[in-house]
Amino acid sequence: METIHYQSQSQLVMENVLGMKGGHGDSSYALNSLSVQIKMVRAVIPYLERAIYEKMRVKLNGDGLFRIADFGCATGGNTLLVADTIVRAVKRSLGEEEEPEFEVYFADLRSNDFNSLLRMMLPTQLQSCADADNDGDTNPVAAGSYFAAAVCGSHFRRLFPRKSLHFCHSSLCLHWLSKVPEAVRERRSPRVYVSSDCEEAVGGAYLHQFNTDFTRFLNARAEETVYGGCVFISLVGRNGGTHIMEEQGTLGDISRHFEYAFQELVNEGFIEKEKWESFNLPWFGPNPEEVESIVKRQGAFTMEHVRVLGEFPLHPMTEVRRGEKEVFGSSVGNHYRALLENIVKAHLGCESLTDEFFFRIGKRAAAKFEEYLSNHIELVVVMLVFLKKITGLMRFAFHEF
Numbered sequence: 001m002e003t004i005h006y007q008s009q010s011q012l013v014m015e016n017v018l019g020m021k022g023g024h025g026d027s028s029y030a031l032n033s034l035s036v037q038i039k040m041v042r043a044v045i046p047y048l049e050r051a052i053y054e055k056m057r058v059k060l061n062g063d064g065l066f067r068i069a070d071f072g073c074a075t076g077g078n079t080l081l082v083a084d085t086i087v088r089a090v091k092r093s094l095g096e097e098e099e100p101e102f103e104v105y106f107a108d109l110r111s112n113d114f115n116s117l118l119r120m121m122l123p124t125q126l127q128s129c130a131d132a133d134n135d136g137d138t139n140p141v142a143a144g145s146y147f148a149a150a151v152c153g154s155h156f157r158r159l160f161p162r163k164s165l166h167f168c169h170s171s172l173c174l175h176w177l178s179k180v181p182e183a184v185r186e187r188r189s190p191r192v193y194v195s196s197d198c199e200e201a202v203g204g205a206y207l208h209q210f211n212t213d214f215t216r217f218l219n220a221r222a223e224e225t226v227y228g229g230c231v232f233i234s235l236v237g238r239n240g241g242t243h244i245m246e247e248q249g250t251l252g253d254i255s256r257h258f259e260y261a262f263q264e265l266v267n268e269g270f271i272e273k274e275k276w277e278s279f280n281l282p283w284f285g286p287n288p289e290e291v292e293s294i295v296k297r298q299g300a301f302t303m304e305h306v307r308v309l310g311e312f313p314l315h316p317m318t319e320v321r322r323g324e325k326e327v328f329g330s331s332v333g334n335h336y337r338a339l340l341e342n343i344v345k346a347h348l349g350c351e352s353l354t355d356e357f358f359f360r361i362g363k364r365a366a367a368k369f370e371e372y373l374s375n376h377i378e379l380v381v382v383m384l385v386f387l388k389k390i391t392g393l394m395r396f397a398f399h400e401f
Helices: 037-053 078-094 114-119 123-132 200-224 250-267 273-277 288-298 327-350 351-367 369-373
Strands: 056-058 066-073 101-108 147-152 167-173 225-236 301-313 376-386 395-396
Touching: 037 078, 037 167, 037 200, 037 225, 037 376, 066 078, 078 101, 078 167, 101 114, 114 147, 200 225, 200 288, 200 301, 200 376, 250 273, 250 327, 250 351, 288 301, 288 376, 288 395, 327 351, 327 369, 351 369
Parallel strands: 066 101, 066 167, 101 147, 167 225
Antiparallel strands: 056 395, 225 376, 301 376
16 A cells, blocks of 8 residues: 655745656646647747847847746747747847857756757757647747757746846746745645635735745846846736735636545545645736836836736637547646646655546546636736846837837
């Protein structure tokens, strides 16, 4: 019989357990991100390109290098698509007068499957990445036109030398917190996330932790980014003006689905109720006003643009036809597992309970697919320019889109 070793979230170091599921299996992030996350990446790309084509003015320094960092890169074709977009857009914006060499750094936690990501950059794999971008562009990705490196560590601290990066990018990452707020860990309630029936202090604790973490991210990038450099961010959030205690769209939906799975495990004797009550998602979706307030207080960057994009489907299928219920349930279970297996497994303590947990999510999704189909995602897209001191090294002149 498998021995179960439970760990409370106060004992877990989130940096060691957060991370998307590696490999290329049915529940891998590389595979599942091509059904949901790719839609959001494609929606953001026009804003990313316009920021480079129309607003960026670049004067390279003596080494002729243009350095790009993707923070929270995970694995799969999406991150290569973004790197490809940035490299090509910068080349076109510069024209033939300047031909820089490009360095692209893929940065994430040590739990990330960097091996799978780097293997995707081999020539035999590049066309499959392009094929995943089925919007009509069949050109292979530009991995052959830049030097790539994997950088391991938390983006809430310094990862690069001072004034070395020209363009920083982070997609679908910064809504993850460095830890569950202490005030939330101390409470015992069958809720896995801030919601409308939680205490006001719970919402405040999540906002405070996001404030702390996002400020740390900005402080680190301010040290690493060249004067006039750009930071382009998209993260899961919520519409402006929504109160912190309201269900936060994606996050509230995921929490409810998790709660049903935990409840079934408790009712059937797989786990104790305390195990359910002590689990919380280290995840906060801010609105634009909250992001802008943090940027202003941090002071190193100007926020040139912020907007909410949505509504994107949360789940892999947008409709379920006759006979497709089980397929939908399996796809939902795999999608959640790709995102959250590591943290659930660390909390439950064994593989078999983790399997059972995500099986319950998939089973319920198949039975109540109409409830799941209505779930959606909203993105907060932020463009920051480092303007503390502008030199001739790099200059951006942003205007409203």
